Amino acid sequence: MTFSLPMTRRGVLAGGAALAASLTRPATARAATPSILRAVPSTAQLAPDGYPATPVWSYATDGAGIVPGPELRVKAGDRITRRLVNDLPQSTAVHWHGIRIDNAMDGAxxxxxxxxxxxxxxxxxxxxxxxxxxxxxxxxRGYEQVARGLAGPLIVEDRTPWLGEDGAATREMTLVLDDWLLNADAALVENFDSLHAASHAGRLGNTVTVNGTAYPDLPLRPGERVRLRLINTATARVMPISFGGLRARLIALDGHPVAPRAVDTVLLGPAQRADVVIDAASAQDARGSLLLDPGNGGAVEVAGFPNQGDPMAGTQDDVRPLPAWGNLPTPDLADPQRETLLMEGGAMRGFSEATYDGETLGFRELASRGMVWAFNGIAHGMDAPMFRAPRGRTVHLSMTNRTAFAHAIHLHGHHFRIESKTATAETHGDIRDTALVGPDETLEVAFVADNPGRWMIHCHMLEHQQSGMMGWFDVA
Known part of the structure; x- marks a missing residue:
């Protein structure tokens, strides 16, 4: 797969133009007054120093909004209560991505x-x-509102200690990776409804930030072992991430633990997350890097890890695995309910016809209505469920991509197991809530439909979602 990124290390804006168990709630009482989560217009210094601040939309818990939104942190099993206050000029809603949540609270x-x-x-x-x-x-309107900055990290801590234990990290960093399309004055390019972008890879930016900052330095102590929580909040950018000068091991994907394994590159589609343990070099003047492949096989440093401070007693011990969830039901593939998801449309492939709003229309007429993608021959299929599953039933879902672009397919309310053994971007046996499906690839996944309600399934290239790649399934 090839992913293009029109970006250089510095001076990216030069030239005067933008680059083209049970999930039932405990019986504890609700909080009388929930904490506030406010959606507000704000500004953020997204471009490098010397450029103006960028007008954004952002979240705030106290005071002005920030990008990314405030980190919300709880322990597993804790209740989260937040009152969304909408101070935006548009309607909005908050989705708590990846949480196996009560359907009424999903925010979809x-x-x-x-x-x-x-x-x-x-x-x-x-x-x-x-x-x-x-x-x-x-x-x-996530394709616009997320592109304007409405996203933040949600960290759910382990029930049993991990940090500081033998073989574990001594501290952690949450790194929110985002991709912004800015003009020469560092303002957002406001072509959120671009059908050209929607029919291709989506809205691809020219400025990548880490925690809302372009090219930050994130100091490490020599010999230190750190857990990185990486989150791709971009609306379309697929991010191949590597760790120049650092020993790295993957320990979790989309929140779910994996057996620690050495990695050179972690491929993060939009909405995907990865927890990676890194070991800093022991030399006082060493420097590591967080590198992004811009789509040409090269590498751009999007954050630096300079060694600073007193050395630590480094360890070459194997990385301690994260505690197991212990409550995710295992799919029974002896006789599953078999469902399919066929992806069609977009530039360079298209389709002859699809159903939209109850009508069967040709590609040109669909495009005139802003629809250029389809699931199972239906564009923006919200009138009826893609499938229904009784509660507790194992569903085997085969997702086939007949388009020229990758798609990050997200299932709400559930995690699923990767069943394909030859997927380009996903590894057999991993547990995810968002899977990257490459062009002309079929990805098979399985999950237990144990969370009742109506759940969305959509592409997390949010322009693709808006222009047809969305539907829902019903768990009775």
């Missing part, structure tokens, strides 16, 4: 709740059952 407007109008509020109240790295973001 308009399926699970009505969008929250400007000036109004909505109370979210749910339990976070599983430890791991998650995030929250707008799920109403």
């Amino acid at each position: 407007a308009p399926l699970t709740q009505a969008p929250v109008p400007p000036g109004k509020t909505f109370d979210y109240d749910f339990v976070a059952p599983d430890p791991g790295t998650y995030w929250y973001h707008s799920h109403d």
Whole structure:
């Protein structure tokens, strides 16, 4: 797969133009007054120093909004209560991405709740059952609102200690990776409805930030072992990430632990997360790097890891595995319910016809209505479920991509196991909530439909979602 990124290390804006178990809630009482999560217009210094601040939309818990949004951190099994206050000029809603959550709290407007109008509020109240790295973001006009900055990290800590234990890390960093399309004045390019972008790879930016900053330095102590929680919050950018000068081992994907394994590169599609343990070099003047392949096989440093401070007693011990979840049901593939998801459309492939809003239309007429993608021959299929599954049933889902572009397919309310043994971007046996499916690839996954409700399934290239790649399934 090839992913293009029109970006250089510095001076990216030069030239005067933009580059083209049970999930039931415990019986504890609800909080009388939930903590506030406010969606507000704000500004952020996204471009390098010397450029103006960028007008954004952002989340705030206290004071002004920040990009990314404030880190929300709880322990597994804790309740999260947040009152969304909408101070934006549009309606909005918050989706708690990756959390196996009560359906009514999923934030997938308009399926699970009505969008929250400007000036109004909505109370979210749910339990976070599983430890791991998650995030929250707008799920109403997400292709625009996430691109404007409405996203933040949600960290659910392990029930039993891991940090500081033998073989584990001594500290951790949450690194939110984002991709922004800025003009020469560092303002957002406001072509959020671009059908050209939607029919290709999506809205690809020209500035990558780590925790809202372009090219930050993140100091390590010599010999230190650190857990990185990597989150790709971009609306379209697929991010191949490597760790120049650092020994790296993968320990979790989309919040779920994996047996620690050495990695040179971690491929993060939009919405995907990876927890990686790195070991700093022992030399006082050493420097590591967080590198992004811009799509040409090269590497751009998007963050530096300079060694600073007193050395630590480094270890070459194997990395300690994360505690197991212990509550994710195992799919029974002896006689599963078999379902398919066929992806069609987009530039360079298209389709002859698809159904939209109850009508069967040709590609040109669909495009005139903003629809250029389809699932199973249906564009923007929200009128009826893609499939229904009784609660507790194992579902085997075969996802076939007949398009010229990769798609990050996200299932709400569930994690699934990768069953394909030859997938380009995914590894057999891993547990995920978002899977990257390459062009002309079929990816097979399986999950137990144990969380009742109506759950969205969509491409997390959010322009693809908006222009047809969305549907839902029903767990009875």
